[in-house]
Amino acid sequence: MTISVAQSVINYILSTSFLVKGTTIIYDFIGGEPLLKINLISEIMDYAVNEMKKSNLGLKFKIRITTNGILYNNSKVQSFIQKYHDHLIISISIDGTKKKNDLNRVFKNGKGSYDSIISNVYLWHSQFPFIGTRMTISHDDIPFVYESVKHLISLGIKKIDVNPVLENVWQEGDEVIYEEQLMNIADYIIDNDLYFDKELDLTCFDEYIGKPLGKKDMINPCGSMFLSVDSLGRFYTCMRFAKYSLRSKKPRIIGDIHNGIDKNKLRPLYALDLQSLYTSECFFCEVATGCKWCPAENYDSSSTGTIYERSVATCNMHKARVRAKNYYWNKIYQKNKWIE
Amino acid sequence: MVQYLVILLDDTSVSYCHCNNPYKEHRLISLDDLRNGILYAMKENLMIQFVYPDYDLPEEYKEKIESIDHHNIVSSLYFDKLMFEESDVVVFQDWSSVSNYDFEPGKAYVIKTTKTDLFDRYCSLKEILGKVDRLNVVITDVEKFTDGDFESYKKVLSELSAEIEKLYVAGKSPQLNLLTDRMMLSEMNNCGAGETNITLAPNGKFYVCPAFYYENEADSVGDLDKGLDIKNKQLYRLDHAPICRHCDAWQCKRCIWLNRKTTLEVNTPSHEQCVIAHLERNASRELLNSIRKHGTFLPEQDEIEKIDYLDPFDKRADWQ
Structure with a gap:
């Protein structure tokens, strides 16, 4: 992206009332690897801050960056962090143990990235102690989930989102291994009394998951608040609708910096509710809450190019998570019932 | 549940809805497809609506059409007087011939x-x-x-x-x-396209409605050989x-x-x-x-x- 495109984007956002109706704008930089372009990010944010002040809209802002962590200790990156620390939400993607991390996160020469980022993880954690990490898992990663979560906890990371990919990569039996891995995590946390630590937040054991749908679950949890823009200034509701993210479908562009947003193309995302999206099997599923889905993955996997065909590739993985979560809470209850 | 079958008798059949028909060249539905379309409607309990081109159809087509209860949709420019009297719906593509028309x-x-x-x-x-x-x-x-x-x-x-x-x-x-x-x-x-009615095009394939055929011939939802196959039909x-x-x-x-x-x-x-x-x-x-x-x-x-x-x-x- 050029600075000129970025400036046009900011000008468009600040002059478009329905986009800035809230009081906080979150500038989310995703790559590739965003820290490769720290000078550009810095220039964009300096411009954005200046324009927000000039606009007199009373806007606050946050800057969100998800990085692989390799350049985290770079002096320019650190200068940027110093300048915008109070506005920054930086996450380093680390997938757990060296073995697990190096399965997916490798340099061009095939060498894993773990050894290059581990010291940066400590630096990051000292600068942003309350920010967690997302652990994305695919078929090959499942046997390492327990060891990886344990490792992340040992690094001091307290908020961990174990997240099976939504794509249809799963094989028969994966859910059995996944369930075992999550139960091992449950045992580790409970046997070591880590669950008393209020800051420890493992989303895989959210109490909310695994219940029938209620009224509050009916709305689309995604896609209604984001404006994504690619390097050429084309708008999407999420970068997962951009060409490079999609496997087989055409990019779903909702406008560009020259013509603005076509609001008609936002309507399906804003109106999307579960009654319209779900088949009866999903709608009446007894463990439906917390079962993740994504409009863009729906679109990419659909038979007719619609966001309204619910992808169910993670159904068995979700059910495994629900069983492990039930085990977790029952085990805590059994352990503490004498206290009550 | 599908109740109506719209049969476009020719690529130049009159467009009666929001879309315009881009086809200029005649392509009459084959007599076999017409016959099979009627048979399909009989077996599926569908009422047929035939949509006509401007030109006169061959006699064997007229005979086949008359073999089943149906409705006729014709252009205001349709010149076959006999068939015109049989028409149920007359379509004006624009206002050019409206003022002098003998409405009845x-x-x-x-x-x-x-x-x-x-x-x-x-x-x-x-x-x-x-x-x-x-x-x-x-x-x-x-x-x-x-x-x-x-x-x-x-x-x-x-x-x-x-x-x-x-x-x-x-x-x-x-x-x-x-x-x-x-x-x-x-x-x-509502219109009911894809839900209460479907369209059979001159190529022998089914479409959600004529507009889907006009826009992209590859956008079919089945054919006379294999039957109807509407993906995500709940969305209609x-x-x-x-x-x-x-x-x-x-x-x-x-x-x-x-x-x-x-x-x-x-x-x-x-x-x-x-x-x-x-x-x-x-x-x-x-x-x-x-x-x-x-x-x-x-x-x-x-x-x-x-x-x-x-x-x-x-x-x-x-x-x-």
Whole structure:
């Protein structure tokens, strides 16, 4: 992206009332690897801050960056962090143990990235102690989930989102291994009394998951608040609708910096509710809450190019998570019932 | 549940809806496909609507068509007088031949128009309404409506409404889709493409509606050999339409093709389609109230409620 495109984007956002109706704008930089372009990010944010002040809209802002962590200790990156620390939400993607991390996160020469980022993880954690990490898992990663979560906890990371990919990569039996891995995590946390630590937040054991749908679950949890823009200034509701993210479908562009947003193309995302999206099997599923889905993955996997065909590739993985979560809470209850 | 089969007899068959037919070259459906299409309709209990080209069909086609109960949709330019008398729906592609046309009761007429032409020429509809039983006005550039156009459309509906009121008071009861449909309905009554009706094209394949064929021949939903195969068919139903199922503009075409064209989803209408439908709904409300001032009228119908919005999408927070 050029600075000129970025400036046009900011000008468009600040002059478009329905986009800035809230009081906080979150500038989310995703790559590739965003820290490769720290000078550009810095220039964009300096411009954005200046324009927000000039606009007199009373806007606050946050800057969100998800990085692989390799350049985290770079002096320019650190200068940027110093300048915008109070506005920054930086996450380093680390997938757990060296073995697990190096399965997916490798340099061009095939060498894993773990050894290059581990010291940066400590630096990051000292600068942003309350920010967690997302652990994305695919078929090959499942046997390492327990060891990886344990490792992340040992690094001091307290908020961990174990997240099976939504794509249809799963094989028969994966859910059995996944369930075992999550139960091992449950045992580790409970046997070591880590669950008393209020800051420890493992989303895989959210109490909310695994219940029938209620009224509050009916709305689309995604896609209604984001404006994504690619390097050429084309708008999407999420970068997962951009060409490079999609496997087989055409990019779903909702406008560009020259013509603005076509609001008609936002309507399906804003109106999307579960009654319209779900088949009866999903709608009446007894463990439906917390079962993740994504409009863009729906679109990419659909038979007719619609966001309204619910992808169910993670159904068995979700059910495994629900069983492990039930085990977790029952085990805590059994352990503490004498206290009550 | 599918109830109607629309059979396009030729690539140049008249377009009777929001889309325009881009085909200029004749391609008559094969006699085999026609025969099999009729057979399919018989086996699936479907009522057939034949859509004609301008030219005279071969005798063997006419014979085959007459072998089954059906409706005929023809162009106002169709020249076969005998067949023309048999027609149920006559379609005007534009206003060029409307003024000199000899309208008669017993048929339904469709006038396709751009918004600009409608705003310029709607006064001529007043005279036609005195002659016909039913008139459908179909706007072909719905997606181009601006806020100014909505105001103009409101004025057009108001004037036509006054004319219809006069005719009803005088004992006539012409139907104009834009104004009288809503006051006679008690539930959604939309186009039904992909749900209650499907289209058989001259290539022997099924389509959700003629517009899907005109736009992309590869967009078929089955054929006569393998049968109908509509993927995500639930999305054509009202219960899977997140905006429409909260709406009471029951006369709205809810055009699936326009939906996909403007919002990329068959189950989601554009702002323009919603506002147009609500201007019609509100004008119908006024018309119903006005006619009722003259005496009992449609006593079985409830009043149409007064509402404070033109696009139900704007009220989505109330749905939760």
